[in-house]
Amino acid sequence: DAKTTQPNSMESNEEEPVHLPCNHSTISGTDYIHWYRQLPSQGPEYVIHGLTSNVNNRMASLAIAEDRKSSTLILHRATLRDAAVYYCILVRTSGTYKYIFGTGTRLKVLA
Amino acid sequence: ETGVTQSPTHLIKTRGQQVTLRCSSQSGHNTVSWYQQALGQGPQFIFQYYREEENGRGNFPPRFSGLQFPNYSSELNVNALELDDSALYLCASSLQRGGTDTQYFGPGTRLTVL
Numbered sequence: 001d002a003k004t005t006q007p008n009s010m011e012s013n014e015e016e017p018v019h020l021p022c023n024h025s026t027i028s029g030t031d032y033i034h035w036y037r038q039l040p041s042q043g044p045e046y047v048i049h050g051l052t053s054n055v056n057n058r059m060a061s062l063a064i065a066e067d068r069k070s071s072t073l074i075l076h077r078a079t080l081r082d083a084a085v086y087y088c089i090l091v092r093t094s095g096t097y098k099y100i101f102g103t104g105t106r107l108k109v110l111a
Numbered sequence: 112e113t114g115v116t117q118s119p120t121h122l123i124k125t126r127g128q129q130v131t132l133r134c135s136s137q138s139g140h141n142t143v144s145w146y147q148q149a150l151g152q153g154p155q156f157i158f159q160y161y162r163e164e165e166n167g168r169g170n171f172p173p174r175f176s177g178l179q180f181p182n183y184s185s186e187l188n189v190n191a192l193e194l195d196d197s198a199l200y201l202c203a204s205s206l207q208r209g210g211t212d213t214q215y216f217g218p219g220t221r222l223t224v225l
Contacts (some may be wrong), residue, residue, distance in 0.1 A: 032210030043115075043201050043216025044154065051210065068185040069205065087153055093210040097167030 002026045004088045004102035011108045020073040020105050022031050028076045032091040035062065035073045035082040038104070044087060045071065048072030084108045113138060115204050115217035123223045124192050133189045135201030140215070142166070142208045143185040146201040148219070154201055156205045160185060161208045163216060189222075197224045 006024040009050040012018040024033065032051050036044040048055055048062045051070070055062040061074040075082055085104040117133045124130050136143050142161045153224035156169035160179035174190040183204070189196055199221050203214035 001139070036214075041218075043203070043218055044214075045216070046213045049211065049213075085153075091210045092167075097159050097208060098169060099146075099156040099159075099167075101146075101155065104153045 002028065002031065002090050002100050004090060004097075004100060004104045006086075006088055006102045009106040009108065011053070011110060012075075013110050015062065015077050015079060017064065018075040018078045018082070018107065018109075019020050020075075020086050020088075020107065021070065022072070022102060023070045024088070024090055025069045026030075026090065026092060028094065030094045033062070033064060033068075033071050034089040034091055034099075035060070035086060036089060037082075037086045039084045047086070049091075078107075078109045080111060083107055115202060117200075117202050117217040117220050119220060120218070121221045121223075123225065125225050127191055127192060129188065129190045130192060130194050130222060132189075132200050132202075132222070134185045134187070134204075134217060136183045136185065136202075136204035137215050140204035140206055141183055142205045142212065143179055143183065144203045144214060145185070145187045146203065147171075148197075148199040148201055149195075150198070157187070159208065161168075166208055190225045194224050197222060213222050 034049040035047040038044040090100040124218040144159040148154040156188040159167040205212040
């Protein structure tokens with residue numbers, strides 16, 4: 001079955017860029033890559049998604065490897081409010097839908 | 112615009128009992144998904160409903176069942192509760208199904224099974 005693998009935790013200094021990696025070597029051709037983040041005592045919050053090409057939005061950028069077996073979420077300037085658990089998710093749309101969450105990376109931002 | 116709401120916020124049950132959790136989707140959203148999040152773990156996909164039909168299911172036994180109503184609110188039912196069912200149950204709604212949909216999550220229901 002498909003899965004995603006992420007580092008358990010990462011640290012960053014405030015105002016510096018952060019690169020959060022995710023491996024998804026078993027990704028299928030029609031699986032989308034989503035990223036969500038979860039603050040303490042809250043439900044996850046959407047960050048960004050993509051299929052094959054790199055994507056940018058106001059929150060972050062998503063870089064997807066050419067073979068799609070890995071991706072990287074980029075926060076351009078980390079702030080203290082970005083401290084959260086970041087989840088890389090495969091969204092399987094062929095056949096019955098499935099959302100495959102990774103174990104998440106806890107990001108700590110240092111002032 | 113009202114966000115996704117869930118009830119109750121907390122619940123305590125004993126092993127073998129049955130439980131019903133409720134979710135009210137964001138206005139206009141016709142797709143709802145349910146997740147189980149054990150302490151310290153990532154959410155695990157239980158199932159998704161699109162326009163009152165089950166649209167996808169994760170690796171959960173049949174004692175986990177659901178309903179979506181015409182107003183797109185939803186219920187998660189769990190029968191024969193086990194200790195391992197203790198978790199945060201999250202509901203998420205979206206405008207449409209598919210790989211490009213953005214899910215909006217509720218705050219969750221914390222279920223404790225004794």
